[in-house]
Amino acid sequence: METMMRSFAKLYHSMRLQRPGATTTDYIESISKARHDKNVADDHTKTHPCDELDASDTSYNSWLIEHPSALRCFKDMISNAKGKKIVVFLDYDGTLSPIVNDPNRAFMSDSMRSAVCEVARRFPTAIISGRSRDKVYEFVKLDEVYYAGSHGMDIRGPPRQLKTYDGKYQTKDFDIKGNDYVIFQPAQEFLPKIKEMLGELEKKTSKIQGVMIEDNRFCISVHYRHVHQEDYDMLQERVQCVLAKYSSFHLTKGKKVMEIRPSIKWNKGDAVEYLLDTLGLASSSDVLPIYIGDDRTDEDAFKPLPSPNLSFTSSLLRAGVATTTSTPTLPLLTESAASTHWPHRI
Ligand SMILES: O=P(O)(O)OC[C@H]1O[C@H](O[C@H]2O[C@H](CO)[C@@H](O)[C@H](O)[C@H]2O)[C@H](O)[C@@H](O)[C@@H]1O
DSSP states (O other): OHHHHHHHHHHHHHHHHTSTTOOTTTHHHHHHHHHHOTTTOOGGGTTSHHHHSOTTOHHHHHHHHHSOBTTTTHHHHHHHTTTOEEEEEEOSBTTTBOOOSOGGGOOOOHHHHHHHHHHHHHSOEEEEOSSOHHHHHHHHOOTTSEEEEGGGTEEEEOSOOOGGGTTTTEEEEEOTTOOEEEEEOTTGGGHHHHHHHHHHHHHHHTTSTTOEEEEOSSSEEEEOTTSOGGGHHHHHHHHHHHHTTOTTEEEEEETTEEEEEESBSOOHHHHHHHHHHHTTOTTOTTEEEEEEOOSHHHHHHHTTOSOGGGOOBOHHHHHHHHTTOOOOOOOOOOOOOOOSSTTOBO
């Protein structure tokens, strides 16, 4: 218990420190201030209950009761973990690395790497990111961790074939040390279209200053952090124009980024379930999965987590990240509702 507490404390400490100007004492207090500071608010947080309501607001307070912050309830969380098998899921951008202007330079600090490594040596740990799996590995460089890239559509997980998929989408893999894995890629059939779309997006947006298109393998990110606000409409129209030709794709929104994803019912939450299943822990009542993330797509991952009384939000991390950006928002074009059954298209 003691060692478990130390490993998590180290991880939380690293997350707190990556927030510019953060100290361990001002952390919680700064959140409500950040919500009202127009200069530091990130577009992404505006519609979140945590950000629209005042700390004295009763609905905000009741929301907090249902979604206690992991940092504020750290001790409770640890005592709830007594006797449980812990599995740790982590987002990358904004969680293990700070939000920075250049997506190619979102490096992880050495102290964060060592904290994640320590946690991963004690508990099964996976990083689930919107980035390509290779890119996240390039940043993290830890072999102790499982990786899921492309919002969970590219998983390198435990070597367990699942009957549910009848061998479909699963291929065997191993690393240089001879460790076995299974790669799970439920969106393989979309790869040719994604390649095509990448070319079209690059052509259509090349004249708009500041656009950056990132190939995340099973999805595409169109970054607009450096685009002039007066060009937002033009960018939006051009992306929409390309997307209109590809009916089996849809858009979701992140921090100053539009994410183009295949329309299948598969997100970070499904990746969490898949990993628990392949770890042989899906139906065990003594399992405590912990997910830490800062973005809206991470909320998909909270959904499959069991018993609400053991679920904690990372709203403080969200607010912490929100203070690092200040540019205005590009409205979301479309966001499809997820259907409930795999393998539906959505
Ligand atoms: O699921 P995640 O790992 O959080 O990935 C979401 C997006 O993260 C990255 O973009 C974000 O971080 C960049 C670096 O700090 C920042 O410059 C950008 O504005 C953010 O949106 C990544 O580059 C995207 O591809 C992911 O979709």
